[in-house]
Amino acid sequence: MISDGIKDIILSLMKTVKAIQMYGIAHPSSKNFYDPLYQKFSSFLRKNGVLDFQIEKFSIVYANSIVYEEKEKDISLAFRLFRDGIRNISFNQGLGFDELLLFLETISRVTKEQDIALSLWENNFIHISFYVVEEEGEISYRIPEIKLEKVDYEAKIDELIKREKIDLDERIDINLTAKEFNNLKSEISNVEKMSIIPVAITTLINFLKAEKSQEIIDSLAQLLEQCVDNKDFYNARRIVHTLQQYTDVNPIKNFENETTIIGFSNVINTSSDNVFNEFIAFLRFFSTKSVPYFIRLMTHIKRKDRLSVLRNRIASNTQDDPSPVLNLLDSKDTVIIINVIALIGLLKLKDTATLLQPLMNHTDPFVRVEIVTALEKAEKASIIARFIDDEESFVRIKTLQALTRVKYPTIYYNLLNRIKRKYFRDLEFAEQKEYFNCLVANGGKEVIGHLKKILFKWLLFGRKNYVIMRKLAAISLANITTEEASKILQRGLKKRNKDIKMACTMALRQK
Amino acid sequence: MRIYESGKHLISLFYALMKAVQVYDVNNDVVQKAAKKLVFFIKTILNVYSHIELVRYRDYIFFNKQRLRFEIDGYASLQFVHDKLKKLGVKSLTIMPGIDKEEIILFTSVFKEEEKDKFKKHITSKKFYNVNTEFIVGEEETPDFLQNGQRIKRTYFKALKVTRNLMQNLWANQPVDVKNSKRVVYSLLDSLSQDEFGLLALTTIKNFDEYTYNHSLNVGILSMAIGQRIGLSRKELAELGASGLLHDIGKVRIPKELIYKPGKLSDDEWEILKHHSDFGVKEILKTRGLDEAGLIAMTVSYQHHWNFDGSGYPVHENREKPILFSKIVRIADSYDAMTTPRVYQPIPYLPCLAVRVLWNLKGAFFDPTLAKVFVQLLGLYPIGSCLELSGGEIALVLRQNEGHPASPILKIVLDQEKKNIDGEIIDLLLDPKVEIKRPIYAQKYDINPATYFV
Numbered sequence: 013m014i015s016d017g018i019k020d021i022i023l024s025l026m027k028t029v030k031a032i033q034m035y036g037i038a039h040p041s042s043k044n045f046y047d048p049l050y051q052k053f054s055s056f057l058r059k060n061g062v063l064d065f066q067i068e069k070f071s072i073v074y075a076n077s078i079v080y081e082e083k084e085k086d087i088s089l090a091f092r093l094f095r096d097g098i099r100n101i102s103f104n105q106g107l108g109f110d111e112l113l114l115f116l117e118t119i120s121r122v123t124k125e126q127d128i129a130l131s132l133w134e135n136n137f138i139h140i141s142f143y144v145v146e147e148e149g150e151i152s153y154r155i156p157e158i159k160l161e162k163v164d165y166e167a168k169i170d171e172l173i174k175r176e177k178i179d180l181d182e183r184i185d186i187n188l189t190a191k192e193f194n195n196l197k198s199e200i201s202n203v204e205k206m207s208i209i210p211v212a213i214t215t216l217i218n219f220l221k222a223e224k225s226q227e228i229i230d231s232l233a234q235l236l237e238q239c240v241d242n243k244d245f246y247n248a249r250r251i252v253h254t255l256q257q258y259t260d261v262n263p264i265k266n267f268e269n270e271t272t273i274i275g276f277s278n279v280i281n282t283s284s285d286n287v288f289n290e291f292i293a294f295l296r297f298f299s300t301k302s303v304p305y306f307i308r309l310m311t312h313i314k315r316k317d318r319l320s321v322l323r324n325r326i327a328s329n330t331q332d333d334p335s336p337v338l339n340l341l342d343s344k345d346t347v348i349i350i351n352v353i354a355l356i357g358l359l360k361l362k363d364t365a366t367l368l369q370p371l372m373n374h375t376d377p378f379v380r381v382e383i384v385t386a387l388e389k390a391e392k393a394s395i396i397a398r399f400i401d402d403e404e405s406f407v408r409i410k411t412l413q414a415l416t417r418v419k420y421p422t423i424y425y426n427l428l429n430r431i432k433r434k435y436f437r438d439l440e441f442a443e444q445k446e447y448f449n450c451l452v453a454n455g456g457k458e459v460i461g462h463l464k465k466i467l468f469k470w471l472l473f474g475r476k477n478y479v480i481m482r483k484l485a486a487i488s489l490a491n492i493t494t495e496e497a498s499k500i501l502q503r504g505l506k507k508r509n510k511d512i513k514m515a516c517t518m519a520l521r522q523k
Numbered sequence: 524m525r526i527y528e529s530g531k532h533l534i535s536l537f538y539a540l541m542k543a544v545q546v547y548d549v550n551n552d553v554v555q556k557a558a559k560k561l562v563f564f565i566k567t568i569l570n571v572y573s574h575i576e577l578v579r580y581r582d583y584i585f586f587n588k589q590r591l592r593f594e595i596d597g598y599a600s601l602q603f604v605h606d607k608l609k610k611l612g613v614k615s616l617t618i619m620p621g622i623d624k625e626e627i628i629l630f631t632s633v634f635k636e637e638e639k640d641k642f643k644k645h646i647t648s649k650k651f652y653n654v655n656t657e658f659i660v661g662e663e664e665t666p667d668f669l670q671n672g673q674r675i676k677r678t679y680f681k682a683l684k685v686t687r688n689l690m691q692n693l694w695a696n697q698p699v700d701v702k703n704s705k706r707v708v709y710s711l712l713d714s715l716s717q718d719e720f721g722l723l724a725l726t727t728i729k730n731f732d733e734y735t736y737n738h739s740l741n742v743g744i745l746s747m748a749i750g751q752r753i754g755l756s757r758k759e760l761a762e763l764g765a766s767g768l769l770h771d772i773g774k775v776r777i778p779k780e781l782i783y784k785p786g787k788l789s790d791d792e793w794e795i796l797k798h799h800s801d802f803g804v805k806e807i808l809k810t811r812g813l814d815e816a817g818l819i820a821m822t823v824s825y826q827h828h829w830n831f832d833g834s835g836y837p838v839h840e841n842r843e844k845p846i847l848f849s850k851i852v853r854i855a856d857s858y859d860a861m862t863t864p865r866v867y868q869p870i871p872y873l874p875c876l877a878v879r880v881l882w883n884l885k886g887a888f889f890d891p892t893l894a895k896v897f898v899q900l901l902g903l904y905p906i907g908s909c910l911e912l913s914g915g916e917i918a919l920v921l922r923q924n925e926g927h928p929a930s931p932i933l934k935i936v937l938d939q940e941k942k943n944i945d946g947e948i949i950d951l952l953l954d955p956k957v958e959i960k961r962p963i964y965a966q967k968y969d970i971n972p973a974t975y976f977v
Contacts, residue, residue: 061571097710104526105571127702133709136758145674146681146710153680156730158971161869165964168870178879180962186899186928188595192892196595196753199847203759211846212818215825218839219804231808238813 017056021063022072022079024049029089032120037113046116050109063103067093089119096129100143107139115140209235210247217254229259236263243279245290252297264297273305277312280322288318295325303329303336310351323351327358334359338367349374350382357386364390377404384410393420400426405443412446416453424454428462437477444480448488463489464500468512479511486519529568530586531597533575536561538600540631541607549628558628565622575618579608582720582925590717593925594754595896602926607634610953611642614657622653630654675714676977679725679740682707686768687736689810693775699810708743708764712757715747720906720922723748724976727907729863729871735774735782738859743767745855746848749893752900762816763848766823770852772810773803773824785866797836800825823849827856830888850890854881854897857888874905875962902928907972909965913958915939916946919965919972924952929959934975937968 028045035041056063066073072080072090082088093101118131129144173180188196213235216228232251239248255263267273279291298306306326313319330337337359340352349371356364368383380402387396397420399411415423430436431447439447452459466485471478486504489497504516540557547554568575578585584605585591593601608616611634630651636642646656685700685707692699714722726744730737746767750760774782777799781792788796803824811817825837826849833841845853861877864870872880878898885894902923904910910918910933917937924930935946949957965972 061573125702127706130702130706130709133712133761134705136756144710144713146677146707151677151680151684153676153977155728155971155973155977156732158729158966158969159731159864159869160966160969163870165870165967168964169873169876169962172872172876176876176880176883178876178883180875180879182879184882184898184903184928186895186926188892188895192895193595196892196896200753200755203847204756208815208818208822208846211822214843215804215822218837218843219801219825222801222837225805227805227808231813234813 017052018063018074018079021049021052021056022074024052026080026089028116029120032116033122037117037120046113049116050112053103053107053112057103057105057107061105065101067098067100069094092122093119093128096127097144097146098129098132098142099145102141104139104141111137111139207242207244209238209242209244213239213247213250217250220254220258224258229255233263237266240267243282243287243291245279245287245294249290249294249297252294256297262299264299268298268302268305270305270308273302273309274312276309280309280313280318281315288321292321292325295322296329298329300330300333300336304340307337307340307348307351307355311345311347323354323358327355330355330359334361341367341371346376346379349376349379353379353382353386357382357389360389365392365395372398377402377407380404380407381410384414388414388418391418393418394422396420397423405440409443409446412443412450416446416450419454421454421456424451424456424459427451427454431466431481437480441480444484445487448484449491452488452491460489460492460494460497460500463492463497467500467504467515468507475511479515482511482515483518486515487522490519490522526587526589527591530584530589530591531601533561533564533568533577533586534584534591534604535597535600536564537631538603540627541603541634544628544632545635549632554628555624558624558631562622562624562627565618565627566620569618569620574620576615577608577617578615579605579613582922583718584608592716592719592751593899594752596754598926605925610639611636612639612659614659617655617657619653619655626651626653675718675721675725678707678710678714679722679728679744682711682743682768683736683740686740687733690736690739690772690775693772693806693810694779701810704768704810705761705765705816708761708768711744712747712760712764715744715751715760719748719751723901724906724922725973726859727976728973731864731869734863734865735771738856738863739768739771741859741863742770742852742855745859746851748900749851749855749896750848752896753893762819763851765811765816766820766848767852767855769807769811769820770803770824770827770856771799772806773799773801775806776802783866787867797828800828800837819846819848822846823852827852829853831885831890832887835888850893854889854893857881858897858901870964870966873962873964874901874908875903878903878905898928902931904929904931904959904962907965907976909963909968909970909972911960911963913960915960917941917963917968917970918946918949919970919975921948921975924950927952930955933957936970936975941968 024045028042028049031039031042031045053063064074065079067090068078070081070083070088070090071078080090082090085091114135115132115137118135119128121128121131129142132140132142133144172178213232216232216235219225219228220232232255236248236251236255239245239251252263255261276291279287282288282291295306303326306322310319310322310326313322326337334356337352337355340348341356343349343352353368353371356367361367364386368386371379372383374380374383380399384396384399384407393415396411396414396418399407400415400423402408402411427447427450431451436444436447451462455462463485467482467489469478469481486501489501501516501520504512505520507513507516536557540554540561543551543554543557565575572587576585576587578588582593582605583590584601591601607613629649633642633645633649636645643658685703689699689704691697711722722744726741728737728741743764744767747760747764750763755763777796781788781795784792804821807817807821807824811820823846826845828837829835829839829845829849830853831845831850833839858874858877858881861872861880862874871877878901881889881894882898885891900923902920904920906920906922908920908931910920912918912933912935916935916939918933918935920931921934922932924932930951933949933951935944935949938944938946951957951959
């Protein structure tokens with residue numbers, strides 16, 4: 013007597029298979045079938061632990077009773093299973109939803125080439141087991157005759173024992189030591205974790221060393237795509253490096269398109285620094301053709317440090333032919349312009365200033381900042397100085413910093429005058445500080461005297477407003493590591509003026 | 524937990540309790556704790572199954588019809604429990620849901636007994652209501668769920684046919700049936716996990732005329748058997764099996780005259796033959812493409828003559844180490860090649876001598892740990908070995924006694940007068956009076972070991 017539960021499961025199973033065959037597994041109509049089927053399976057397995065079906069030519073049998081029968085070969089599930097050698101299917105408790113879904117998808121596929129048994133095997137089910145037999149067909153069970161030789165077999169054994177230095181009485185300990193066991197386990201665990209691709213690449217590379225073969229070259233090219241897809245840029249590099257030696261075809265060619273390169277946006281923002289660094293190293297194989305796409309890619313990068321690394325890489329790629337970069341100077345996209353300017357700076361071109369001239373009055377202050385940076389790299393101090401009166405304070409600060417680094421003594425008295433003016437005290441501290449830094453960097457011997465004057469200046473009014481000036485002068489003196497500067501600060505400590513005293517104390521402490 | 528893992532865990536807990544009752548009094552805390560753990564786990568299993576059945580047949584233990592394999596994990600506990608059941612003549616144990624701590628302790632205590640008859644007496648006199656013990660009466664009977672001898676045979680010969688077709692088609696530059704070659708690997712794998720020795724026995728079929736096909740198949744089976752013992756997953760075993768089957772596939776690009784040349788090869792010919800490893804790379808790429816299993820098989824084909832010490836061919840840098848699968852295939856390949864007659868080796872090595880050669884070359888040619896596992900698997904007198912016994916009879920090794928490599932189970936095939944007989948089966952572990960005098964060539968007495976297994 014078959015329970016209603018079993019009948020229900022089989023009925024539901026057949027309906028689900030039909031729905032999947034008609035609509036596909038992802039279709040909502042199929043979902044309406046397999047969701048309840050899973051509930052039925054789960055409920056049965058919870059109670060009974062196992063659900064075991066025998067497969068016959070046209071029928072499915074449960075506990076010696078037919079629960080499904082269909083003699084039309086084209087539509088009979090039993091026949092399709094039977095044809096491929098499946099004789100039994102068991103579902104065990106713990107069957108998961110995804111596992112059942114995969115099973116349903118496998119048995120629902122109807123193609124001439126498909127072998128359901130093979131597909132089931134390849135899916136490595138955990139809670140579904142099945143029994144498969146091989147067809148008798150034209151199998152020959154012939155056992156080959158053994159060849160009798162006219163030799164002295166005893167002498168042969170003695171010869172082998174002697175030759176191979178065998179001691180048949182030697183005791184052999186077959187138990188693994190703890191060390192052997194652990195080493196083997198870790199080797200097995202590596203098999204599970206590690207991909208075979210790097211080893212396969214080595215094999216193919218070794219092969220090429222012995223014989224140039226187009227098939228191997230093609231295989232490596234295919235593996236290159238897999239490596240790039242898997243973000244394995246280390247092995248991608250190994251392949252490209254090898255292929256470049258054996259073929260005139262550029263192995264990178266397939267990747268030098270906008271879609272692929274913009275697709276690297278997940279790589280440039282990866283959480284793994286190692287992947288990012290390998291990616292950057294891989295980029296050295298890209299030609300200048302891909303530069304515009306990489307400049308676009310830069311607009312997707314989130315980390316500043318990585319942007320800088322990527323820019324350096326691309327600048328290096330365009331060292332011999334900067335035209336792809338320069339062609340983008342008239343882009344309407346500000347972010348692209350910024351990256352182009354940065355690249356021009358990194359390229360250290362002779363005509364950097366001329367190239368950037370049309371952009372110097374760009375409305376976007378970030379463009380102007382990037383120009384300052386680029387000019388700094390090109391050491392064009394006089395042109396940088398033009399930005400000292402920029403309307404944006406961060407542009408001015410960047411300018412002062414650049415002039416501090418590239419040195420531009422001509423600007424010294426200009427700076428000094430500005431510092432002395434009243435409006436200077438209204439600037440932000442960060443900018444004031446950069447003024448003093450720039451002053452020190454560009455000044456000669458006279459700077460100490462000028463700083464001393466600022467530090468010790470006698471004031472009748474506005475003492476409070478002047479405190480900051482004394483502080484900045486004192487800090488600047490502390491940064492000048494001469495004895496004279498040091499003496500001035502020491503003298504300041506003895507001054508009655510509290511502001512001077514405090515400024516000198518702080519500066520000396522900082523020093 | 525899957526049924527297989529549940530079975531292995533149950534055995535380990537049973538083993539722990541057996542050991543505890545051997546050393547301590549039943550009231551000791553160690554015994555009580557071990558029993559508590561075992562009963563708890565039994566109850567967990569009985570939530571899913573109506574009962575627990577442990578069946579011992581040959582060298583196997585089945586837990587609710589699922590064979591528990593000897594693997595390097597849990598080897599000691601399974602071997603101990605198996606040996607105990609075997610020595611005491613137990614056929615099966617059935618545990619029912621009513622079992623409790625007291626009953627399991629009392630039941631396990633009976634296993635302290637070393638003698639079969641006394642043990643049987645204790646079991647029957649103590650009346651265990653929730654554990655039923657069945658004993659072997661006369662010949663060991665195959666359990667009804669294990670009627671798979673025919674299936675294994677069919678799988679083996681189908682696999683042989685598929686291997687032959689595959690290589691012949693490659694030889695003739697004809698398209699190959701990749702689907703079928705994949706299928707036979709899984710089919711072999713199913714047989715292997717159910718009855719390892721049943722399938723290993725068929726590797727005693729050696730074919731002088733069709734060496735390459737038989738050898739490829741045997742290497743596939745032996746490799747999977749090693750892989751199974753070290754605990755590789757099913758997916759990995761399938762990849763290993765395919766690699767074993769295809770390891771020599773590059774030979775289809777070596778001139779046949781050279782492969783079948785009788786006598787010694789010249790140095791130049793030898794150099795050509797060596798190329799089969801790298802030819803295999805191309806052939807596998809052609810047949811399997813770049814899927815994972817294909818890449819593994821390709822690598823194994825390339826590396827299967829690399830030695831553990833860095834020597835071997837194709838020449839490679841010493842720092843390049845063979846992958847685990849290549850090291851396994853290296854052992855299986857060498858063993859089968861040594862024990863198979865070929866044109867330039869009409870009289871092969873005896874299996875027991877081949878095992879010793881492998882053992883002697885561990886560390887140089889072969890991975891020492893894997894060599895150990897291999898001897899663990901085949902024993903010192905592998906299946907199909909022909910032995911002369913101390914009484915003058917000639918016997919054939921039928922299977923191993925797990926954990927006792929020098930004491931296999933034999934069948935007498937020739938009497939003292941060297942006349943054919945359907946002799947008795949002798950278990951050297953249970954019958955220590957019988958001794959092996961020496962290994963002999965089966966050919967000497969016109970014995971074909973394979974006929975006993977097919």
